[in-house]
Amino acid sequence: MIETKLGEFEEVILLLTGILGEEAYAFKIADEFESQTKRSVSIGAVHSSLTRLEEKGFLKSEMGKSTAERGGRRKRIYTLTAYGKKTLAAARDFRQSLWDQYPGFATSKLYVGFS
């Protein structure tokens, strides 16, 4: 059995981190999460998740620049590690392989339906 090692929330956070690139810090990620999923989340919850993902080695972080609206405080920018990227890809592939085996939505049929 392939272990994705990722929960659904964690997977989304990882993807958002990748999407946001240079702008990936706790507040922005939480903000992006809310606007993309229409689910509310606290920054604390996101931060906690980020810390855990960093401990697992999917992310690394360093302190970035400060801005005025942050009261001159720096932000912690998170970036995906190679291992994180690999895990994300594995999670996607695993899910895809499951979908492929699922008879109700056989990909071939889907293609027929859409072509």
Added chain:
Amino acid sequence: MQTKATPPPLAQKLLTNFLRTDLVEEVHGDLEEKFHSDLKRTSILKAKLQYWYQAINYLRPFAIRKSTRHTNGYDMFQNYFKIGWRNILRTRGYSLINIGGLAIGMTVTMLIGLWIDDELSYDKYHENYSNLAQVMQNQTLNGITETEYSIPRPLEFALRTTYANDFKYLSMASWTHDHVISIGEKSITKSGNFFQSDFPEMISLRMIKGTRQNLKDPTSILLSASTAAALFGNAEPMNQSLSIGNRLDVKVTGVYEDLPYTTTFRDLDFIGSWELYASSESWVKNSTDNWGNNSFQLFVQTSPNSDMKSVSEKIKRVKYDNSKKEQPYNPEIFLHAMPDWHLKSSWKGGKNIGGRIQMVWMFGVIGTFVLLLACINFMNLSTARSEKRAKEVGIRMTMGSVRTQLINQFLSESSLVVMLAFIVAASLVALMLPWFNNLADKRIAVEWSNPFFWIISFSFILFTSLLAGSYPALYLSSFQPVKVLKGTFKMGRFTSLPRKAMVVVQFAVSISLIIGTIIVYQQIQFSKNRPVGYNREGVLMIQMRTPKFYGKFDLLRNELRNSGAVEEMSESSGPITGVWSNNSGFSWQGKDPNLQEEFATIWITHEYGKTFNWQIIAGRDISREFSTDSSAMLLNETALNYSGIKDPIGKEIKFDGRKLHIVGIVKDMIMGSPYKPVKQTVYILNYENVNWINLKLNPGKSTSESLSKVESIFKKQIPSTPFDYKFVDQEYSKKFDSEERVGKLASVFAVLAILISCLGLFGLASFVAEQRTKEIGIRKVLGASVATLWKMLSKDFVILVLLACVVSIPLAYYVLNNWLRSYEYHTEISWWIFVASVLGAVLITLFTVSYQAIRAALMNPVNSLKSE
């Protein structure tokens, strides 16, 4: 108007207070950025609320700063357990002794605890437990007050009418014993009894089918679930017709859940109606107004608002006031409350003198002592080894440990050991429970899933940890760090004194237990060896449970004798292993007018004596050759002395309107309790008044062969009746069951106690040998022999054990002498028991200690002196 909006300062302060320092900057930054971005969309208030919400959401384990004080306490405990664990592993031998000893002790204590819990739970199954009682009476005969469970029939009417307010329910009852129940050709033997209609309600019988009210119909019978299954299997039992003893026709109107093993009524396989029983027996009908016929039982449930004691006091004179004829016996009626049925059912002089409750106390004390022994082992070994840990204590103290911390440390170490011991003990209990149940005649099950059980277990662990750990903890934490670390710390001469005292206590307890066990066994053996006065081997008893047994005496006797399987057959009113009837109303010439006479009365047929090989010491046995023997009777020796008749043969005794004449005197036969003197007994020839068939099997043939022959004859002559028989020797040995059970349990506990004590001694001996290695080396170099060294090392322990003997012997003598006196027929405590136990204790001690002593004495002094 434009004001500079800022995040709520209180929330910011809160964040700063609890956040990990390395997170403060980024989190404040993030939240402020969020605040400003919110401001663009919503009101200030909402943004502030949002800020609060976000701040509070940072109260997560990852973000919170660890409190330093909390951390230390936790870490210290972790450290204690770590050090404790390492200590256990480092000193495997001692740990094994410690944990093993404690585990054995805890197993014993847990088993005893379960046993006591079971004893105390008797009859609690009944919902009206605290309001139920049996009506009993005291009667005084020749100045001796006897307490009886049996009461006369009219008592019920008197209580029901005169004291209606005090009782909610009353129920007359016969006696619970075996009856033949048949349906068609199928019949089985089940024990049961007959009650009045409120009885099922009183004992809150749990009905599976039908209702408790169904007993109101006199022709109904309620069956226990297992009886119903035995009779009908899976078929519907309700409304089936049955017969009880082939005489009473009844219909099943209810099935109830089997009464649990821990109830007095556990043998009730069926419940019949009192009205039916009373109407079927003419003698019961005739005793409606007879205050003198004490043949029945009466159970009551007091009204909810009345007090058991005051009701008991109120009804005291009811029999006395109602019957002038009974007044010479001064009858006192009282209530025996259900909570006392099981534990307090011994009577002496009309007073309750306890009963099983004494056993509960005795085992409770034994359990506590065995646990104490195991704890003493722990204390002794920990303090004995304290010198090894003195440095650790010193270092801890100089590093800033206060005394309470050290006490905590040693207590947590002891709780670690106790916890391990508990795990071992719990598994041992689970393993041994079937064996224990068998030994103690119990059906105890451990309720592992019951939270209450775990609460008790946890408190037990805590209690044992404190008991075992407190002394070492206080002792070890009292060291002075300067002395310890400087190296001038030496145990004083008297530090081993408490240790020695504890060894004395251990052995005193063990030796007392051993003496106790020996004496219990002696008493059993003594009573077993008592001359019984009749032959028990190869004799069968068959109860005549249905009318089909009667009127077939000659037929059965001839056929059985002709088959060659049976040597002799007779009938009697009761079994030889019990006295079923006592009568007064005897008169003879020269009788003391003040004597309120009473005899055990046995009605027998001609060959009764031959069946049991009784011994005639004067006169002759009843014989078919004398036609005058139709009025013959025999007395036993005790009856002869009791009656005061001189030259008895041929003398006349009047009884029951008949003139009987004595033809012989029989040697005393033990029919009742083997611990009591034989009761004065008369044997009267009578072919009507018989309930039991006695068969003496042919000793020349194998028992199984004879049995099958006998069974086939019975099946032929008395069809559709189960062939139930009892062997006299087996019935007789049942009289010793309860004493033997106590003996076995006590011996198991005594052996375990001595084992625990020896484990401790072994540990101490090895410690002493280790401590004195150098001394032994020097002594050897100077020429000491192995024997001298062995003597030197063993002497100390032997002295302790001898001291324990001095303490325990008078104590054991006192307690056991009292116990023995509660038996009228008892053995004497002889001196050799004490000598044997002292010798035994010394031998065991020497054996335990010698292994270590000889090993130390054999060591090469070069090795022990080389290293310095």
